[in-house]
Amino acid sequence: MKQIANWIIIILLFFSIASTHKLKFVGAFVRHGDRVPNKNIPKDGTIWQCKLNSLEMYNNDNLPSPTPSRLFGKKFMQDRNTLPGNCSRGQLTEIGAKQLQSLGSKFRNKYIYDLNFLPQELDPDFIWLRSTDKPRTMRSAANFFLGLYPQKDNRKQDVFPIHTMDWNNENMHFNTKMCPKLAILKNQIKRSPKYITHMKSIEYFIYQIDKIYGFIDLDGYNFLTLYNNVKFRINHNKTLPSGLSDKMIEKLKIEGGWYANFVMGNKTLVKLTIGPFLQDLLNAFDSKISGENPHKFHLYTAHNSGIVPLLAAYGAFDSRPVDFASSVVFELFQEKKKYYVRLSYNDRKIKIPGCKKKKCLYTKFKKITQKMIPKNYEKECRI
Template identity: 25%
Template structure:
């Protein structure tokens, strides 16, 4: 989601551009975006498909050597707070245990175990910020109990494939350097990684000596998601994308729906008038947790299932447009997540040259804005370019053939990734490694500091 400061800076220009076009633009809900040919009839934002051992097959005449796994966190609470929403969010079924121990082997043990909890007191208007947050035990953007279960189940499904069926990963993880784990610095992505690992290796203890290292980058140098502060050109490119007449035609064609929803939610400001993210976040999180559709304070006007469906289509249109279809999409992706794509490429190459030790699995726990740009860079097909669902899983498998050459297979939500019609640059069921890494090179900044300035 764009920063408020960025949105404010471009609001005036967009408003002027929109005003010049509004007279010729339809104000019905059903703006024609059929040219994208999205088949979203089976789209389930609330739950991604899992890999399945019953349908999983190996690449013929090859040996699996290495797996990179990029996942989106599970179900979460809203990332934007809409005051006055009379709902309850609970996140206390799973314990968030933190084990503390000195890393100096010779020191006296100073271990302790704490259980992290969120407390939201019952406001009486006297001491707190009355009516500014929901009831329950969840923080903003926190992984729900459902979300933790989703990632645990994903881990169990991965275990059934890579441990039970292939004997690729160990039954017991006694050598933690066989696994590399990195997450963005958010509670929900860390919890997702923990839940997933618990599903792959459910019999592990919690002793500090056997803990799997989990790496994060400081926010100032994060590359697994857009880093607009470090790379201002990311926002400028986004601004240029949404300023185009085709995007504004689509956007203004939805103005009636946006006006209705902003009235129901009693929200205003550029973050609610320029992008669909806030509306998608509010409606989708409620739907996934059976909270019902929101109504205005008086209860006289409510969002409908048709409204929700159109928001879904708008969000999907916006997603593919900026990450795959606009002429500036490649530039935007390079700035948004190109450095992380470079990390994935380099890790594949380093494995081949023997510079990764005994590493077998690299897990990256991120967001829809981690997976989506990568799918866009690969020119994923229309169905695969829908917004990544909770627990979406993108897998790069490295296989070695008998002639010692290598191929990469790309799986998305349990299936070989299908490419956009007219962009069949490789067969991702077995793409030669050199072809794959050379293709990725176009999305890796040669000098990120220069490109971002």
């Protein structure tokens, strides 16, 4: 009986400790779903046919939301686009939409059913959506949301904003328009002895890829692009280029990851690429802690060029190309009067350098993050 009593005490103590760590806020930075290529590759005549399209309704903000009696759909003319077929460049596909719905459903199971953190019925005051102003990321945000909160009644009209900004001012990707210095720094890195030596060490592989694809001035960025192109093709049952072996595909993956880590993961580039977004993230945390922010969940849908520097900022990029629908999740916990942050990448918990545990004291996390935020962004970006 004494042993049973001791176990009961241990169990009660466990739940008492667990209950003191209260989840307060979640920020999820997600890559868009599978898509068609952004541009045609030399020697490539693949035809891309897209069925996934969206409908829009135009309305004056000063007027009440009307019933959707008249909707407008964009329809691409056959073979009048950059890509052969009826798809726009980089368009999200049905497979990509399903990937995001599945991810949203996964978050639903965790944060609604398992943790009872979000309400089972949609409360717009708790959710905030943010996306870059690209169709594939906007649609990815919408599909994630459909997975998180499936629409039960088709007759009910929900108008939910996806916050965005002009592409030239976007702070969730490698943006040379907003920060011209990035282009110069990138070229300096690609002229460095280490980069040049590495490219020389794979000259024969470059020759093999050039022979297959017909690229001119092939470099590390092309490897990342081509590996993504291989993934598009495999996922959509498209024919792979003749002569491209499994061994070469694996080499594309390795070289694309090396490029992403060496160039996009460079500390200075990381700071100028993702620093302004990290300030937005800290602002969201601070406003939540102060009680000003009613939101419990922020979704940010963006690109590979945002996730790599975001992970690199915390020493967490693993030199592997980022898969579609990948997610970097920040969780804010409260324990009595202290706050903690936990970071994860595709469900893998990440220990932030400088923190003793995987749950990092918020004051410490904030100091670490502030080191990656430019003090004078405009000045540091000036050429």
